Amino acid sequence: MMQAAVRVFAEKGYHAATIRDIVAAADVAVGTFYFYFPDKETLFVYLYEETAEFLLQTVQQAVVGRATLPKQIAAGIQAYVNIGTFEPAVVSLLLVGGVGTLPALVKGRADFRESLVNIWQQPLDLALDKGQILPQNTRRSAEALSGAIDEVILNLIDQPDAKQQASSAVSDLTQFCLRAVAYTGG
Amino acid sequence: MMQAAVRVFAEKGYHAATIRDIVAAADVAVGTFYFYFPDKETLFVYLYEETAEFLLQTVQQAVVGRATLPKQIAAGIQAYVNIGTFEPAVVSLLLVGGVGTLPALVKGRADFRESLVNIWQQPLDLALDKGQILPQNTRRSAEALSGAIDEVILNLIDQPDAKQQASSAVSDLTQFCLRAVAYTGG
Amino acid sequence: MMQAAVRVFAEKGYHAATIRDIVAAADVAVGTFYFYFPDKETLFVYLYEETAEFLLQTVQQAVVGRATLPKQIAAGIQAYVNIGTFEPAVVSLLLVGGVGTLPALVKGRADFRESLVNIWQQPLDLALDKGQILPQNTRRSAEALSGAIDEVILNLIDQPDAKQQASSAVSDLTQFCLRAVAYTGG
Amino acid sequence: MMQAAVRVFAEKGYHAATIRDIVAAADVAVGTFYFYFPDKETLFVYLYEETAEFLLQTVQQAVVGRATLPKQIAAGIQAYVNIGTFEPAVVSLLLVGGVGTLPALVKGRADFRESLVNIWQQPLDLALDKGQILPQNTRRSAEALSGAIDEVILNLIDQPDAKQQASSAVSDLTQFCLRAVAYTGG
DNA sequence: CATGAATGAGGGTTCATTCAT
DNA sequence: AATGAATGAACCCTCATTCAT
Incomplete structure (x- = not known):
């Protein structure tokens, strides 16, 4: 039922998705939803945060498991693209379905953006310490990276042949x- | 009244903004709206498209008025940041208020994203011809640039001291x- | 303007006819209506009663100007059919446009029906006195005549070739x- | 609830009857209506057509169950008057509530009138074949009969002592x- | 646990009416 | 006299939510 809800929310957005849509997709009755x-x-909000945590953990783990910046970035992007390719509803929910719809989600969304930026900023700060990247405002670079990656992935999952294009997009x-x-x- | 509508739509999003909100912000009666x-x-849709055209034209003109890639990118970003700083509602409406809300806007939004990507891709293609940038998929680079710039500007306009941070953000x-x-x- | 109003009311009925329809048909402004x-x-209500009076007077005069029952009935029917043929809006307003729409018109409509019945009942009572018709409840006969005539005329004015069929209908x-x-x- | 709706529509007409009137008469909530x-x-439209069919079938069956024209007409009128006496809302809905209100009902109403005329015309055509009535345009006679009967019944149900007057009216x-x-x- | 009929607040929209010009 | 922009009460309808079964 929660999977059904994610699908419906991702597809229609928060407001357009009705409880009846969700219970119909899950093949239960309205009352069951409220049970x-x-x-x-x-x-x-719960679904958004669950989904956000899943995506953040997945990308984060891909990043921390690598030793060098190129491998970290490549692995993080690869993990993100994998989610976009195999679970597009997850990305749609986070980047589209939950945008500008719910006052109660403003903080949740800000937290998600913040965490995503942090995931990219950590390896940058490490690399900066080691002198592997030139001096820069790593926070702002991480914001920019985050936006760049999101946009490319959003464009990717709109393509009918997303899976074919995935590897070139990652590269x-x-x-x-x-x-x-x-x-x-160095 | 249209300004009031832009503000309300930008702040609450399409669905949460009621006609009564809009007319209250404009200090007129409900019937006046429908007049x-x-x-x-x-x-x-009209507001979204007007606003999109305004932003696109402003950024586009800043870009085409410059001779070299660094100046083109700097001018385009400066123009975009100016809008975000002085008319945050414009950016909010386009990047937040109109996301995933209205079937009738799907095409309009896609067109806007496409145009924005094109604005960044054109100088890249020119620079590639002149050998001023290394070979690359300029379309995908433009997507990434577009996402990077949007994200940084969205973060910027959420700051209370956005105007102070604007110049460093541009740089x-x-x-x-x-x-x-x-x-x-070269 | 009143003619325009009669046309619009007859065509659309009371509720569907808007003030804007009426003033558009009369080519004046909304405010002029309320002047x-x-x-x-x-x-x-005024239009209904004016129109009713016009029809009643016309039919009544046709009836009273004749000496014998056959001539009275023929003349009354002929007069009624004439109105239906040349001013169908008058008949539509009275028999269709003003039916079941307005509490304030219930009495007006009842008066109109009553008067119409009276027009037919008078010659019947005279003829009964003279022994030219068999004994009967002339009130009820007049009601029936009234309904019969209305129905035939309503059917007539719905025909595209109403004018051609008028004479046979009268006969x-x-x-x-x-x-x-x-x-x-006798 | 449908009975309540018939009552309210018959009493106020389509436009003046609000959903709130109907649900108040049925003692349910607004949402229940739309459930x-x-x-x-x-x-x-549904109520009109159901009601029309009920009345037409009732009168038709009364007519076809008789052998001679006098009995057919008497039975048909008796059946019609019975409905008017015991279910005045049915007659009001058909002859008053649904007049000139709804474009979607124009055809339904025309069909009802046509069917009613046909009910009266059939026995006339039979009687004409058998030489029991003088030569005439039976279609037009049926229209006139239909109008006559409707009018008398409408007058009847407006009377406070309708039930007492019913039998003399039928006769x-x-x-x-x-x-x-x-x-x-013969 | 599960159901789905019932609820009613609240949204978009219409249109008779007013009044400053 | 004439205008038409402005008004707001009231309408139809949706949908999140409840609760008796």
Whole structure:
């Protein structure tokens, strides 16, 4: 039922998705929804945060498991693209479905953006310490990286042949990011 | 009244903004709204497209008026940041208020994203011809630039001291972008 | 302007006819309507009663100007059909546009029906006195005549070739009515 | 609830009857209305057509169950008067509530009138074949009969003592009709 | 646990009416 | 006299939510 809800929310957005849409997708009755969840808004916020945590953890783990900046960025992007390719609803929910819809989600969304920026900023700060990238405002670079990656992935999942284009997108994006942060390799 | 509508739509998003909110912000009666506009959806689409055109033209003109890639990118970002700083509602409406809300806007939004990507891609293609940037998929680079710039500006306008941070943001972003597209200067 | 109002009311009925329809048909401004008439309902009631009086007088005069029952009925029907043929809006307003729409018109409509019944009942009572029709409840006969005539005329004005069919309708109806009231001729 | 709707529509007409009137009469909430019916117009058309069919079938069956013209006409009128007496809302809805209100009902109303005329015309055509009535335009006679009967019944149900007057009305009307169609009995 | 009929606040929209010009 | 922009009460309808079964 929660999976059904994610799908419906991702597809229609918060407001256009009705409780009836969700229970129909889950093949249960309206009352059942309210037995498990207090209300629509709470569910959406919960789903958004669950989904955000899943994506953040997945990307974060890909990044921390690598030793060098190029590998970290490549792995992070690869993990993100994988999610976009195999679970597009997750990305849609986070980057589209939850935008500008719910006052209660403003903080949740800000937290998600902040965490995403942090994921990219950590390796940058490490690399800066080691002198592997030129001096820069790593916070702002991380924001920019985050936006760049999101946009390319959003464009990617709109393509009918997303899976075919995924590997070139990963490679293009990785190169783009390494250049953008002035990676010198040493 | 249209300014009031832009503000309300930008602040609450399409669905959460009610006609009564809009007319209250404009200090007129409900009927007055329908004297000037056929309905809520038509107004929103019109406002979105007007606003999109204004932003696109402003950024585009800043870019085409410059001779070299660094100046083009710097001027385009400066123009975009100016709008975000002095008319944050314009940016909010385009990047937040109109996301995933209205079937009738799907095309309009796609067109806007496409145009924005094109604005950044054109100078890249020119620079590639002149050998001023390394070979790359300029379309994908432009997508990434577009996302990077949007994200930084969205973060910027959320800051209370946005105007103070604007110039450093422009400078950081410009450097980021030039590195990202592998600008060699010759 | 009143003619325009009659046309619009007859065509669309009271509720569907808007003030804007009426002033557009009369080619004046909305405010002008309210300079001449206090409100929509008052105008409609006034128009209904004016129109009713016109029709009643016309039919009545045709009837009283004849000496014998056959001539009275024929003349009354002919006059009614003439109105239906040349001023269908008058008949539509009275028999269609003003039905079941306005509490304030219930009495007006009842008066109109009553008067119409009276117009037919008078010659019947005279003929009964003279022994030219068999004994009967002339009130009820007049009601029936009234309904019969209205129905045939309503059917007539719905025909595209109403004017061609008018004379046969008058003749058929007259014969029908004379038989119905058991006219013996003496 | 449908009975309540018939009552309210019959009493106020389509436009003046609000959903709140109907649900108040049925003692349910607004939402309940829309749980059972798609919208006001659909319900009204459905009710009109159901009601029309009920009345037509009732009168038709009374007519076809008799062998001779006098009995057919008497039975048809009796059946019609019974409905008017015991279910005045049915007659009001058909003859008053649904007049000139709804474009979607124009055809339905025309069909009802046509069917009603046909009910009266069939026995006339049979009687004409058997030489029991004088030669005439039976279509036009049926229209006139239809109008005559409707009008008398409408007058009847407006009377406070409708039930007392019913039998004399049936008898008067039957005699009127038989004379009107020149019934010779052989 | 599950159901779905019932609820009613609240949204978009219309249109008779007013009044400053 | 004439205008038409402005008003707001009231309409139809949706949908999140409840609760008796």
